[in-house]
Amino acid sequence: MSELIPEDWFEMNPFALNQADKEIKMRQTLTSLHHHHLQHCEAYSNLFSDASMDSLEDFPYLAVRLFKYLTLQSIPQEQVFKILYSSGTTGQTPAKVILDQDTSRRQSKVLVKVLQDFIGKKRMPMLIIDHPGVLKSKDSYSARGAGIQGLSMFGRQPIYALNEDMSLNIEVVQAFAETHKNQPVLLFGFTFMVWQHFLQSLRKSENALNLNSGILLHSGGWKKLEAQKVSNEEFKRVCRKTLNIEKVHNFYGMAEQVGSIFVECEAGHLHAPIYADVVVRDPQTLKVIDNNNPGLLQVLSIVPGSYPGNSLLTEDLGSVLGVDDCLCGRKGKYFQVLGRLPKTEVRGCSDTQA
Amino acid sequence: MIHRLKHFPEITYVLQPSEQQFSGKLSPFSEEIISFVNALSQALLKGSDSANQPNLVALGYWLRKSNIESIKSEFLGNSAYIYKPVGTVFHITPANVDIQFAYSWLISLLMGNLNIIRLSQQESEERTILLNVIGSIIDSQAYPNIASNNVFITYPHNDQITKAISLESDARMIWGSDTTTRAIKAITSKVSCRDIVFSDKYSICLLDLQGVSDYHQLANGLARDIQAFSQLACSSPKVIFSVGKSNLPEDLIDKVYRHLTKENYSSARTTNHLVAQQMCAARNELLKVVRLPQLTVLQLSAFSTEVLDWHNGEGLLYWINIESIEQLTNVIDEKCQTISHFNIDQTLLIKLINELPINTVDRVVPVGQALNFSIVWDGYDLTEYLSRKVTVIPGR
Numbered sequence: 001m002s003e004l005i006p007e008d009w010f011e012m013n014p015f016a017l018n019q020a021d022k023e024i025k026m027r028q029t030l031t032s033l034h035h036h037h038l039q040h041c042e043a044y045s046n047l048f049s050d051a052s053m054d055s056l057e058d059f060p061y062l063a064v065r066l067f068k069y070l071t072l073q074s075i076p077q078e079q080v081f082k083i084l085y086s087s088g089t090t091g092q093t094p095a096k097v098i099l100d101q102d103t104s105r106r107q108s109k110v111l112v113k114v115l116q117d118f119i120g121k122k123r124m125p126m127l128i129i130d131h132p133g134v135l136k137s138k139d140s141y142s143a144r145g146a147g148i149q150g151l152s153m154f155g156r157q158p159i160y161a162l163n164e165d166m167s168l169n170i171e172v173v174q175a176f177a178e179t180h181k182n183q184p185v186l187l188f189g190f191t192f193m194v195w196q197h198f199l200q201s202l203r204k205s206e207n208a209l210n211l212n213s214g215i216l217l218h219s220g221g222w223k224k225l226e227a228q229k230v231s232n233e234e235f236k237r238v239c240r241k242t243l244n245i246e247k248v249h250n251f252y253g254m255a256e257q258v259g260s261i262f263v264e265c266e267a268g269h270l271h272a273p274i275y276a277d278v279v280v281r282d283p284q285t286l287k288v289i290d291n292n293n294p295g296l297l298q299v300l301s302i303v304p305g306s307y308p309g310n311s312l313l314t315e316d317l318g319s320v321l322g323v324d325d326c327l328c329g330r331k332g333k334y335f336q337v338l339g340r341l342p343k344t345e346v347r348g349c350s351d352t353q354a
Numbered sequence: 355m356i357h358r359l360k361h362f363p364e365i366t367y368v369l370q371p372s373e374q375q376f377s378g379k380l381s382p383f384s385e386e387i388i389s390f391v392n393a394l395s396q397a398l399l400k401g402s403d404s405a406n407q408p409n410l411v412a413l414g415y416w417l418r419k420s421n422i423e424s425i426k427s428e429f430l431g432n433s434a435y436i437y438k439p440v441g442t443v444f445h446i447t448p449a450n451v452d453i454q455f456a457y458s459w460l461i462s463l464l465m466g467n468l469n470i471i472r473l474s475q476q477e478s479e480e481r482t483i484l485l486n487v488i489g490s491i492i493d494s495q496a497y498p499n500i501a502s503n504n505v506f507i508t509y510p511h512n513d514q515i516t517k518a519i520s521l522e523s524d525a526r527m528i529w530g531s532d533t534t535t536r537a538i539k540a541i542t543s544k545v546s547c548r549d550i551v552f553s554d555k556y557s558i559c560l561l562d563l564q565g566v567s568d569y570h571q572l573a574n575g576l577a578r579d580i581q582a583f584s585q586l587a588c589s590s591p592k593v594i595f596s597v598g599k600s601n602l603p604e605d606l607i608d609k610v611y612r613h614l615t616k617e618n619y620s621s622a623r624t625t626n627h628l629v630a631q632q633m634c635a636a637r638n639e640l641l642k643v644v645r646l647p648q649l650t651v652l653q654l655s656a657f658s659t660e661v662l663d664w665h666n667g668e669g670l671l672y673w674i675n676i677e678s679i680e681q682l683t684n685v686i687d688e689k690c691q692t693i694s695h696f697n698i699d700q701t702l703l704i705k706l707i708n709e710l711p712i713n714t715v716d717r718v719v720p721v722g723q724a725l726n727f728s729i730v731w732d733g734y735d736l737t738e739y740l741s742r743k744v745t746v747i748p749g750r
């Protein structure tokens with residue numbers, strides 16, 4: 001299957017191609033992948049056997065929720081290497097994503113390529129804003145565990161900032177800051193954890209750290225922070241004040257489309273690397289809408305080969321902010337995520353809360 | 355009881371309760387009740403706010419004098435028993451059918467009960483209008499016993515409060531999903547408390563278009579049935595079974611669509627319908643899609659109850675052609691509540707009900723009446739369940 005996705009994708013700088021050239025290249029690979037899934041995934045062929053693909057925007061998309069209900073795969077069972085489960089809230093069916101070795105390898109490669117563009121090639125001492133127990137359940141890959149594991153390879157000697165009960169392990173954190181004073185360090189955690197269990201705990205205990213050469217990467221969505229009316233600006237302000245960190249990068253991605261990683265640049269914009277793209281659609285008509293207008297995000301990626309996840313209609317809202325002209329110098333589309341579609345999955349005739 | 359509720363600061367009173375204790379002075383269909391219900395009916399039918407709300411007009415119409423009188427005479431009939439209220443009734447009411455609480459409450463009120471009505475925390479325009487109407491009639495002080503015997507509250511998830519009320523209640527009307535109902539049933543209640551449970555159900559529509567040339571009445575009725583409560587009520591049909599015809603009658607669908615009045619659907623509607631469409635297509639069951647601004651119709655090659663899992667209302671119909679009515683007996687499960695029908699012979703309907711498994715289908719009504727409330731609901735005769743029969747055997 002590797003011939004479907006030429007290796008030269010992964011040799012290039014992930015932000016060097018302008019949008020027009022990138023689309024031509026992506027369309028070729030996506031078209032081969034489309035035919036591959038038509039042949040090897042029955043559900044996909046039932047859905048899209050007569051789809052047309054004249055442009056990236058025409059490319060057929062799967063509603064992301066289908067991964068909750070169906071096992072979608074385009075490889076024989078013996079090639080299944082890893083099954084990824086999304087972190088649904090308790091009681092909800094998690095999404096299920098089937099990976100083979102090639103897809104998994106490409107996912108790691110892409111992650112390295114993209115993140116290195118933001119944090120450099122050198123492995124830094126790493127502080128993980130979570131507790132070590134999150135990795136313990138080996139049999140089921142939780143998105144949180146997988147995220148931490150994926151990011152760990154960018155750091156050295158990872159240290160966990162939290163205790164099992166989510167309280168702050170202040171001694172460990174202070175020792176980390178002291179040992180690596182004025183050195184580049186990497187911090188990673190899920191947005192809500194970082195805010196609630198790290199920044200707020202530090203603030204409450206009136207502790208501040210000096211990590212002036214540090215970089216904080218965080219991901220996982222703003223839903224819970226939105227409820228607390230915490231904006232990205234506020235988040236960054238508190239990081240500056242409490243950690244003395246200037247370099248704070250949010251990134252957007254989802255378990256259902258491995259390898260799609262959109263990192264926030266120095267100008268505060270999420271960037272699509274050459275392996276992936278975003279299209280914004282009207283939530284009512286699903287027609288593509290103009291830049292700067294909010295709508296549903298469709299994400300495209302050349303990374304998945306073992307399952308038909310190359311083009312997905314998400315339930316996230318966002319808008320494209322520009323193409324090829326971000327102040328940071330990266331080419332391609334840049335965009336913002338504006339939250340989720342309000343949940344309206346309802347059960348039966350009534351949903352009283354117990 | 356009302357005093358005990360004051361121990362819980364989490365409780366919000368949706369209508370300010372009277373300071374008086376429960377009086378317990380009402381009996382089934384007593385004069386004060388009948389007069390109150392009549393006043394409510396008039397206010398809903400004539401009020402300037404409620405007159406624009408079809409669900410409130412339907413409630414007002416259902417409460418009209420003649421209907422209440424006929425329920426009363428059928429109930430009291432020439433029974434040998436003396437009827438008394440059951441006592442205190444705790445209504446745990448749904449969020450997505452926002453005025454369902456009123457039917458639950460009013461039936462219980464007619465039987466003379468004391469009522470604690472727990473409303474969902476989700477407000478809506480029509481619910482606010484209804485509560486204002488009820489509040490203003492209660493405030494008129496013409497109905498002192500009703501004012502003191504009915505408490506409208508809301509509170510966030512709190513088992514302690516639910517338990518405290520359950521321990522004082524003689525009956526609980528539980529409207530909820532299976533998960534919620536299970537959770538509520540697990541909460542300790544008064545030993546003699548009767549639980550009347552309205553769980554997850556779905557409804558279907560059965561049509562025979564053979565020989566039908568004018569779709570006007572059918573289209574109007576279907577639109578009525580799917581429009582109410584954004585098609586989220588159990589009684590709204592989600593599936594249409596059409597006997598005998600093999601094509602999707604697009605002229606009928608177009609007429610149904612024209613009868614739907616503009617509604618503000620949620621921003622997730624299109625995605626929800628897309629999920630249903632793609633799921634059916636992925637399973638190779640999708641034959642045809644008709645997508646109109648207010649209505650999506652997915653024609654399927656066969657029906658399985660799984661397709662209901664990704665049905666989230668807001669104008670989505672599954673359409674299935676069947677060769678004969680008998681085919682239904684194999685596909686309907688115990689969660690089917692209402693069959694609305696059009697152009698189906700009555701003897702065939704009775705035969706169908708007799709052939710279905712013993713625990714399915716609670717109502718069979720003509721198209722257009724799927725949402726009409728009735729005192730017999732989900733198989734319960736609510737007047738019976740919300741009252742007590744007192745045996746009085748005369749002696750010497």
Ligand SMILES: [Zn+2]
Binds near residue numbers: 268326327
């Ligand atoms: Zn940029």
